[in-house]
Amino acid sequence: MWRDTEMAINRPRRAVTGHHGGGVIKSTGLEWRKLCLKITVKNATTKAVEEKTLLGGVSGIAHPGELQLITGTSAAESKVLLECLGGRNASVEGEIAMNGILWSRRMQRYMAYVIEEDLFYETVTVREHLIFQARLRLGKSLTEEQYMLRVDEVIEELGLSHRRDALIGGTGAGEPTSGLDSLSSEIVVLKLQQLARSGRTVVMTAHHPTSEVFALVDGLHLLSEGSVVYSGKASEASVYFGALSYACPAHLNPIGYYLRLLVIESRETDHAGAARLAMLKEEWSKRESAAAVEATAFEAASAAGGDDMDGAARRVGCFGELSVLITRNIVRLMRYRYWFFWMLMWVLVIAVVFGLIFLELDTTQRGIQNTSGAFFYLMLVLIILMAYRTFAHLPLDLALMSRERSMSIGGGGGVGSYSVLSWFVARSLCAVPREIIVPVVFFVPVYFLMDIGYGFSVYFYMQLMLILVSSAAIGLGYVVMSFFRRVWLAWLLFLILMTLFVILGGWFINIKDIPDYVLWIHYLSPIKYGFEGLMKIYWRKVAFIACDATSSNCVARSGAEVLAYYGVSHRSALSDGLILFSI
Known part of the structure; x- marks a missing residue:
């Protein structure tokens, strides 16, 4: 079920004695502001080195307990943004905060990121793999019983109880719905939604999401040419685009319709498409209140009392x-x-x-x-x-x-x-x-x-x-x-x-x-x-x-x-x- 999965999961902390092992989940929110990323590429025709903008001032919020979808006309842009949020791209400019605290490398302790080319040893079982990871990541802080309890919790959460003793056998990773039929895609995203409902913040990418998948996500982040076209609740996207005279026709996949609005067939000939995209970017830029974005998580650190995101180091030695x-x-x-x-x-x-x-x-x-x-x-x-x-x-x-x-x-x-x-x-x-x-x-x-x-x-x-x-x-x-x-x-x-x-x-x-x-x-x-x-x-x-x-x-x-x-x-x-x- 977890074949072809690419996501970032903000792992919640648990307010329990002995660290993990059950208890009340402490939610972790994520926010990013004015993320910019540029790369240099060689023009195939002129051979000249040119600068290309992948992210041009991207901002957004991922609330705890919600499943967020990043998508757009370019799968590369969605993937790059996800990498930046997961702390895997040091070249990005801008600010990322978790629970009001600006990003630091130690915050990766609270994150899990499934890379595009995920790798496992094929000759260990699901349970053995998780036990090895638990011993490395949780250190000496747990007893043997707590290790096993935590591993069994994860297996249960991911719906892998029937495969706990099966050999991993190799997995692939891409977008969650890549290479799957509509029913399998829906099952995978439903599991991500369940993880989010437990208090986690789950962010995923999908290049061609189905209507069933779109119905399961809480937050939607639409990107085009490195800019945000929409970032907010998925349920409110229809109202927003409708107000711009782009109401989704009945019986159409809403997310498919929104993505088609962002497509420009050719900048030389499709002047209407270019004008439409420019208008959508401008309208979102007007709507996006700098005060609303900047005053949320980035100024919440004092209100949160400087919640300690570092926690106790748990080295295994x-x-x-x-x-x-x-x-x-x-x-x-x-x-x-x-x-x-x-x-x-x-x-x-x-x-x-x-x-x-x-x-x-x-x-x-x-x-x-x-x-x-x-x-x-x-x-x-x-x-x-x-x-x-x-x-x-x-x-x-x-x-x-x-x-x-x-x-x-x-x-x-x-x-x-x-x-x-x-x-x-x-x-x-x-x-x-x-x-x-x-x-x-x-x-x-x-x-x-x-x-x-x-x-x-x-x-x-x-x-x-x-x-x-x-x-x-x-x-x-x-x-x-x-x-x-x-x-x-x-x-x-x-x-x-x-x-x-x-x-x-x-x-x-x-x-x-x-x-x-x-x-x-x-x-x-x-x-x-x-x-x-x-x-x-x-x-x-x-x-x-x-x-x-x-x-x-x-x-x-x-x-x-x-x-x-x-x-x-x-x-x-x-x-x-x-x-x-x-x-």
């Missing part, structure tokens, strides 16, 4: 954040177990194919190149496997983290949210089993098929080196995604970096022959340290390599000479592992 985030990650990852199982099967198939290609290598002169090449590509394939999964899942996690932090008090991770460090630590800790299991599943069959040998210690240290390489690949994915949020751009940069790292990794060109001006890339490459680490672990165990002294193909007579031939540093394999760990 660093360890509390980690506990909630780790628990959530474990829950959702456990529900990915079947997907993870098939991923391991895929990795196993790749490992078997790889092992069959490099089957039972020996330590002959010809085997030097084969074995060293196998180590290089073994590491490269593992890096690609781990990085691919990072690019597949990290964008969603980053978007969800950004969304949840933006909804905090003060925005950007204030009270009621969590820090980026907590998010990163929780995600990294929960990823440790995967970072170990995947390299193990990959390397075990390769180890036996290649017949690497030399005992368990060689297997263990090589396995550990590959685990560190996979961790470095994930870290590289984090770094790249931090520069580009578009996945294809990040993946392109990753491929460019990998190409440079592969070329300069020590296999295609001897380390001693790398030009000085690109040598720094060689030392930044995780492939360098992984490759050298594997080479040292294996070849330092090889004491003798058969060689015909009369042959010109005699590369090396021992593992140490192999390392010297490839220009591998004298640094220990442990040092390579520590460098990979730091990456």
Whole structure:
């Protein structure tokens, strides 16, 4: 039912002991005055940079207990105004007040905003999601029983009792009635009306509202070309437009009729439409009393006694954040177990194919190149496997983290949210089993098929080196995604970096022959340290390599000479592992 929803809900405070958990709702009103917002755009024809006005002195009031509808000829203008009221556009000029107190970032504590591209983890249930949010937002102020009571209240209010234990499964968001038939639209807006009747202030946008939807709203705010054409009670709109000789004909959708009045087919030819719109703007400007707007909420602060909108900060604490985030990650990852199982099967198939290609290598002169090449590509394939999964899942996690932090008090991770460090630590800790299991599943069959040998210690240290390489690949994915949020751009940069790292990794060109001006890339490459680490672990165990002294193909007579031939540093394999760990 909540698919395609975009709204701002001023959450009322409850006058109860222990914060939330039932009680009398304390209403919260919202008012905005002379909001102005301009952006610069490039003219597609002239290529000149032009200034465009999205909001040109917009004012209005949203009363507690009422459902407000913002609409107009441009969906972008309605959306921008809603973003400004929700505190999500810092470029806007003008004043916004809540219960007579001018807007501050901490007031987001009393607001909920459903963004256009809403995101959820699809593998948690409705109830689990709300429990996680309650623990983060309500902090330590509630008992376990009060947490559950508050969550059940919200589920009941939203009419989701029959779906409380269903997986969220992904939702979309736009306008409340977007993509719905008339009956479904009416049901959704009716639920918003019920939320408003409980004392909240609910503001929604709709670009093509039906007559049934219009009948449910209390307040109407009509915008056209960045200006207000009407702002007031929806029930009084017919009287207002009728007085201007634009009475809505019988059997027509009133809101559809009002919107048609604002449409100009072409400013060059539709002179009547342009004149009509100019008249409607001018008439509303005359009607809109500056004293009435400016003296309401903006001067009510003294009368309200400076009602404290900040309230007590309710931080859950660093360890509390980690506990909630780790628990959530474990829950959702456990529900990915079947997907993870098939991923391991895929990795196993790749490992078997790889092992069959490099089957039972020996330590002959010809085997030097084969074995060293196998180590290089073994590491490269593992890096690609781990990085691919990072690019597949990290964008969603980053978007969800950004969304949840933006909804905090003060925005950007204030009270009621969590820090980026907590998010990163929780995600990294929960990823440790995967970072170990995947390299193990990959390397075990390769180890036996290649017949690497030399005992368990060689297997263990090589396995550990590959685990560190996979961790470095994930870290590289984090770094790249931090520069580009578009996945294809990040993946392109990753491929460019990998190409440079592969070329300069020590296999295609001897380390001693790398030009000085690109040598720094060689030392930044995780492939360098992984490759050298594997080479040292294996070849330092090889004491003798058969060689015909009369042959010109005699590369090396021992593992140490192999390392010297490839220009591998004298640094220990442990040092390579520590460098990979730091990456």
